[in-house]
Amino acid sequence: MAQTLERLTHRTQTMTSIRGIVRTMKTMSAINALPYEQAAQAIEAYQDTVLKGFHAFVRCHGPLLDDDAPDAARIIIVFGSDHGLCGNYNEIIAAEAQGLSCPDAQVICIGAQMEDALFGQDIRPVTTLLPPATADGLARLAGRLITLLDQMRPSGRSTAIKVSLVHMERAAHGLQSPVTQQLLPLERNMTEGLARQPWTSRSLPQFRMPPDHLLASLIRxxxxxxxxxxxxxxxVTENAARLARMQQAEQSIDDQLEVLNAELRTVRQSEITTELLDVIIGFEALKKRDKRNSGRNEEEECEHTPNPINRD
Structure with missing residues (x-):
């Protein structure tokens, strides 16, 4: 019984330690997601400014040409997780990328673990980059990807390239889903919408740069x-997935701790009951022994006491 109690105590302490680690990971996931979410909101304001520049360019030089060439080189950029503890995050994205992959497509992978998931789908990335460790690394990664796209552009054709982005995106009710977005050529809905959108300002746009240089800068x-x-x-979605997994793990650990604590209380109570019974049995045995000794002493006293003689 003592060994069982010791083993249960050890298991309870181990599960408590694991729960502390899981709680720390959950807190870190919640904290780490916030800077990336703020960065995403900030870059949206920057993108709106770039779109206004496109609008001004269209206002001065007419609508943009459609560059959707049928023989365009196909490039797929896949954003994955490289830190683990977020379930089948990479496998879901790899399955989404596999639906886009074709024999002549070139794949750029973000994350070493994402590369393993792509190998599982028979996709061989041409290069693998490390994901940013902090929000400050987002600009480095974006600049590196633009450089790679310039290097992978077929020689002799300035715009013959088709780029798709595959990553996880937040959905309704706290869920996540893989999404594929077209990066190049520019989406026709966006360019046509800019051409139809009226210029609301009373000041007309003017430019000093050559139109081709200006357009190249806007596209970049x-x-x-x-x-x-x-x-x-x-x-953001990676940390959200890790947070969800840590919450599930914490709930599972709490359930196991509840079972262990109940079993531990039962074993302790059983051990205490056994010890009390041992004490009671020992006490009863002592009482019986004392009674037997007392009876013997009385018999011995009666044997050694002389009988009185009646002299009358």
Whole structure:
């Protein structure tokens, strides 16, 4: 019984320690998600400014040309997790990317664990980048991706490239779902919407840069904003997935602790009851022994006491 009690105590202490680690991970996930969410909101304001620049460009130089060439080089950028403890996060994104993959597509992977998930779908990335460790690294990652896209652009064709982004995105009711977004060529709905949108300001836009240089700068800024936003959203959903898994783990540990504590109380009560019974049995045995000794003493006294003689 003592060994069982010791083992249960050890298991309870171990589960309590694990619960402390899980609670720490849950707190860290909640804290880490906030800077990325703030970064995503900030880059949306920057993207709105870039879109206003596109609107001004369209107002001065006419609608943008449609660059959706049928022979465009296909590039897929996949944003995954590299820290673990977030369930099948990478596997879901890899399955989404597998639906887009084609024999001539080039895949850029974000995250070493994401690379393993892509290998499971028979996808071989051309390069793998590390995800940002902090929100400050989002700009570095977006700049690095733009550089890679420039290097992967086919020689002799300035715009013959088709880029898709695959990452996890927040959905309604705290859920998450994989999403595929077109990065290049620019979405036709956006360009046509800018062409139809009236210019509301009384000041007409003017530019000093050559139109081709201005358009290239606007496109580069737009790509930076979209890549930055996708990377930030991927990090937010990753931490949200880890937070959800840690909450499930914490609930499971609490349930196991409740069972262990109930079993521990039962074993302790059983041990206490056994010890009390041992004490009672020992006390009763002592009482019987004292009675037997008392009876013997009385008999011995009667044997040694002389009988009185009646002399009358």
């Amino acid at each position: 800024s737009y790509l930076f904003a979209r890549l930055y936003r996708s990377a930030a959203e991927a990090m």
